[in-house]
Amino acid sequence: MPDDILVIDLLGGLGDLVMALPVVHGLAERFPHAALRVLTHDPGATLLDTDPTVTEVLRAEKGHEREAVGAALDHTDLVVSTTRLHGIPDLVAERGVPGVTNLWRSPPPDEPVSRRYVRILAEEGLAGPGYRPSRIHLTDTEVDDAAADLPDDVPVVLVPGAGMAVKLWPHWAALVELLPDVPVVAVGPGAPAPELPPTDLRGLAARFTAVARRGGVVVGGDTGPARVAAAVGARTVGLFGPTLAARYGLDDPATNLQGLPECPHRRPTAITEQVCWWEARCPLSPPAGGPACMADVPPADVAAAVRAALPAPVPSSLSP
Numbered sequence: 001m002p003d004d005i006l007v008i009d010l011l012g013g014l015g016d017l018v019m020a021l022p023v024v025h026g027l028a029e030r031f032p033h034a035a036l037r038v039l040t041h042d043p044g045a046t047l048l049d050t051d052p053t054v055t056e057v058l059r060a061e062k063g064h065e066r067e068a069v070g071a072a073l074d075h076t077d078l079v080v081s082t083t084r085l086h087g088i089p090d091l092v093a094e095r096g097v098p099g100v101t102n103l104w105r106s107p108p109p110d111e112p113v114s115r116r117y118v119r120i121l122a123e124e125g126l127a128g129p130g131y132r133p134s135r136i137h138l139t140d141t142e143v144d145d146a147a148a149d150l151p152d153d154v155p156v157v158l159v160p161g162a163g164m165a166v167k168l169w170p171h172w173a174a175l176v177e178l179l180p181d182v183p184v185v186a187v188g189p190g191a192p193a194p195e196l197p198p199t200d201l202r203g204l205a206a207r208f209t210a211v212a213r214r215g216g217v218v219v220g221g222d223t224g225p226a227r228v229a230a231a232v233g234a235r236t237v238g239l240f241g242p243t244l245a246a247r248y249g250l251d252d253p254a255t256n257l258q259g260l261p262e263c264p265h266r267r268p269t270a271i272t273e274q275v276c277w278w279e280a281r282c283p284l285s286p287p288a289g290g291p292a293c294m295a296d297v298p299p300a301d302v303a304a305a306v307r308a309a310l311p312a313p314v315p316s317s318l319s320p
Contacts, residue, residue: 002034002077006099009040010065010083013163014201014224017044018231020082021134022114023103026127027080028053039072043201047228051137066091073097080121100124109268110246133251134231138206143213146206149196150214153183156306157211159220159229160190165280166242166291167221171299175219178303182310187225201228208234215311219302221294222248230254235309237302241293242276244268255305259296260284266293 005027009020017040028036038048039058048057060068065086073079079092079099089101103117111119114134121127156179160172172191176184186193187204196207205228208218212234219237220226227250230236236254238245247268249256265283267274276282276291284292 002031004035004076005031005078006072006076007038008069008081008083008088010060012041014044015227018134018227019114022132023080023117025053025132026118026121030127039068046202047136047205050139107269112247112249136205136231138209142202142206143209146203147210149207150210151183154214155211155216156182156184157218158184158186158191158193159225160186161188162221162223166276167223168290169221169239169294169297170290174299175302178299205232208232217306217309219306237305239297241291242274243271257297257301260293263293
């Protein structure tokens with residue numbers, strides 16, 4: 001049985017780290033007496049600072065990932081890595097540390113990434129057969145403080161931004177018009193709704209947790225913040241275009257809406273090789289238009305998903 005486990009997630013994206021959380025928690029459940037360390041990047045690393053299953057959170061500076069891995073391998077009995085960049089598998093092999101350094105082996109196009117990770121670990125005897133969705137741990141004080149920034153009513157929180165232009169949804173204004181009776185706020189610019197005050201990543205996660213406790217809904221594209229919202233328990237509506245929801249969708253009970261499912265240019269198991277990925281140049285859109293797959297997600301469908309996720313109103317005859 002290992003005494004010290006190192007989980008490496010240096011893919012660089014916040015969403016990538018959230019998708020790796022079932023790995024962290026699956027290892028902690030399988031080896032409850034081992035020290036469990038996680039090596040990742042900021043700002044995502046801060047989401048693990050109060051995770052009761054994580055013994056130590058290690059930060060790697062961008063551009064110095066290999067050095068960080070080399071230092072973290074000292075005294076490690078078992079390595080699990082989501083990342084094959086930076087020569088990590090070769091470095092682990094050179095140091096003779098056992099583990100799994102390829103969680104991307106021959107993926108099918110319709111198996112969710114996180115479930116695939118856990119299934120591979122289970123096959124290696126490093127996790128149980130059960131799957132638990134990504135979960136982020138916050139303190140009650142953080143959530144109580146964050147609740148003060150939210151409207152008094154049950155809100156819908158929009159996340160219109162995205163780290164990549166190919167994931168931007170163009171219909172936020174239409175969605176707001178379809179929800180005239182629902183309090184709507186936004187995280188950042190890009191939607192015609194009041195913006196919440198800026199905060200750090202843990203503060204944002206705490207706000208999403210407060211939304212969850214009030215029965216609110218978060219709406220966003222396939223981005224890190226939307227994954228954080230789902231991982232703290234908020235009802236979440238995910239908007240998917242260049243990525244296939246069958247592989248990258250949010251865990252239940254989230255609603256995943258797929259745009260242009262028949263797109264011939266989508267490569268579910270090699271998304272970075274898609275013609276549209278890096279510069280959002282969609283072969284199916286006019287030169288000045290955004291990705292056709294994101295535009296294909298109808299605002300009416302999103303509004304319907306939001307209303308379905310909100311708590312049912314109390315009938316007037318039952319009101320106090």
